Amino acid sequence: MFEGWENFFLIVGPSAGALIGLMFVVVTLSQGRDTEQYETGKHLYTSPIVWHLGVVLGLSAAAVAPPVTPRLFGIAVGVLALSGIGFGLRSTIGITRRRLTGADTMFDAWFYGIFPTVTYVAMAASALAMLLGCHWAETAVAASLMALLMVSIHAEWDLVTFLAPRAQADKKS
Secondary structure, three states: OOOOOHHHHHHHHHHHHHHHHHHHHHHHHOOOOOHHHHHHHHHHHHHHHHHHHHHHHHHHHHHHOOOOOHHHHHHHHHHHHHHHHHHHHHHHHHHHHHOOOHHHHHHHHHHHHHHHHHHHHHHHHHHHHHHHOOOOHHHHHHHHHHHHHHHHHHHHHHHHHHHHHHHHHHHHO
C-alpha cells in the first residue's frame, strides 16, 4: 500500500514500541506518591503518552501489513485521530483545571494537550485525504505519525525529568 515507505514505518513503529516500554520505567518513578495525585497524573500525563505511542505503533504495523487496503487504513487513521482529539482535549482541560505542576501548567497544557490535539487534527485531515484518494495522503499520514512520535518523545522526556529528581528527594527523606 505504501510503496517505498516500508523502511520509514519499520523505524517509526518499533521506536514507539520501545518508548512504550520506557513508560514502564517512568511509572516506577512515581511509586510511593500520594495516591490521588498519582491517579490524576496517570490520567492526564502517562496514559495519553502511551496512547499516542500505541497509535504510532499500530498504524505503522498496519501500513506495512499486506492485507490492509488504503480505504481500511484511512478509516483506521480517522477513527484513531478522532479518539486522539478527544484524548488531547481531555488532557488540556484536565491539566489547566488541576494545576498539578504549578507554574508549568500552561507549558504542560501545550505539550501534553494542545500539540497532540493539533497533530491528531492533521492526522484526521490526512485520513480524509486518503479516503478521497489524494496523492499526498501517504506523506501526510507519515508526517502526522512522525509529529506524534516527536510530541510523545518530548512529553516522555519532560515526565522523566519531572519525576526522577523527586524520586531521589523522596528516597533521601
